[in-house]
Every structure is written in C-alpha cells, then in structure tokens.
Amino acid sequence: MNREQLKEILPHREPMLLVDESEMDGAVVHSKYHVRGDEFFLQGHFPGYPVVPGVILCEIMAQSSVLLVGAEEMKVNTAFYAGLDGIKFRKSVFPGDTVKVDAQIVQRRGPAFVIAAEARVDGEICCAGTLKFMLVPNETLKR
Numbered sequence: 001m002n003r004e005q006l007k008e009i010l011p012h013r014e015p016m017l018l019v020d021e022s023e024m025d026g027a028v029v030h031s032k033y034h035v036r037g038d039e040f041f042l043q044g045h046f047p048g049y050p051v052v053p054g055v056i057l058c059e060i061m062a063q064s065s066v067l068l069v070g071a072e073e074m075k076v077n078t079a080f081y082a083g084l085d086g087i088k089f090r091k092s093v094f095p096g097d098t099v100k101v102d103a104q105i106v107q108r109r110g111p112a113f114v115i116a117a118e119a120r121v122d123g124e125i126c127c128a129g130t131l132k133f134m135l136v137p138n139e140t141l142k143r
Contacts, residue, residue, distance in 0.1 A: 001067075009071045010063055011078055015040050018060045022067050028104045031064035037095030052093040057127040058084060061117040064101040065131055068115060077135040082112065087129035097121045103131075111135035 001009075001022045010017065022031040035042075035052055042050040066079045093099060103117035111134055118128040 006067075009067060009074045011074075012063060016059075017063070018056070019063045019067075022064060024067070027068075028102055029064055029067045031060075031067070031101045031103075032098055033060050033101075034098045035093060035095050042095065050095055052097075052099075054087075054089050054127065057089070057093060057099070057119055058087060058129075058131070060099055061101050061103065061119050061127065061129075062131055062133075065103040065113075065115040065117050066133065068103060068105050069113065069133075069135065073135065076139075077111070077137055078141060079113070079133040079135055081132070082134040083132035085130040085132070087127065089127050091121060091124050091126040093121055093126050099126065106130065 003017065003020055006019055006022060018033050019031050020033050022029060037050065041053055041056050045051060045053050062081065066074065069079060098121065100120050101117060103115050105113060106116050107114040113133045115131045115133070117131055119126050
C-alpha cells in the first residue's frame with residue numbers, strides 16, 4: 001500500500017501521516033517511513049543536530065500497527081493509545097534514514113489491542129516495545 005491507499009485506512013493526514021508504504025505478510029505488518037529532513041518535528045529538535053524525537057518513533061510504530069486492525073474496522077472506528085509498555089530507544093534516527101517497522105498483534109479483547117512492534121534503521125533496532133490501543137466508534141467522537 002502506498003500513502004494514498006493508507007489514507008483510506010488511517011485517519012492521519014499531513015503533517016502527521018508517518019507511514020509511506022505498508023504491506024501485510026500473514027499476521028505481520030511491514031511498514032516504512034523515510035525521514036526527509038523537512039518534517040515539523042525536526043525544526044527545533046535539535047538545531048544543528050536534527051534527531052527524530054522518541055515520541056515520533058512511537059507514533060511511526062503506532063500508525064504502522066493500526067493497519068493490523070483492518071480497513072473495515074478502521075472505517076468506523078479510531079484507534080487511540082491505551083498504553084505503551086517496555087519502550088526502549090536504542091539508536092538515534094536522522095534525516096535521510098528509512099525507518100522500517102515490523103508489528104504483530106499479541107492479544108485482542110474486543111476493542112482493545114496489544115501489539116508488539118520494532119522499528120529498525122539499516123537493520124538495527126532503534127525503538128521497540130508494546131503498544132496498546134482502544135478502538136473508539138467514530139460516531140461517539142464529538143467535540
């Protein structure tokens with residue numbers, strides 16, 4: 001799936017859409033995001049030494065992971081974080097790097113999902129951990 005196809009599943013839009021391509025391989029999703037260098041989150045993090053913030057790496061993994069929920073469920077629900085467990089940052093990510101995410105569902109109970117995810121750059125883990133999500137029906141999302 002390319003970015004335009006992903007927009008049919010993910011609610012995110014630029015500048016917060018952080019998946020360039022994705023594919024399912026059985027029960028595992030494989031996704032990629034190329035860090036261009038002009039992203040909003042690099043503008044002040046840090047001047048002269050741009051490094052992708054850890055929270056953005058978690059968001060890249062999260063957006064990749066939500067694809068596991070499925071297109072039909074994502075048409076009528078929005079996935080919200082319910083928790084992050086055991087998140088470890090092992091390697092910095094810089095402009096020009098391509099982040100590759102592998103994720104799979106560990107557990108599902110109704111609208112709750114537990115997903116194991118790893119993000120790598122050049123084959124080395126830069127971030128890994130367990131992501132928890134709760135599906136919320138779109139009809140209940142009102143401000």
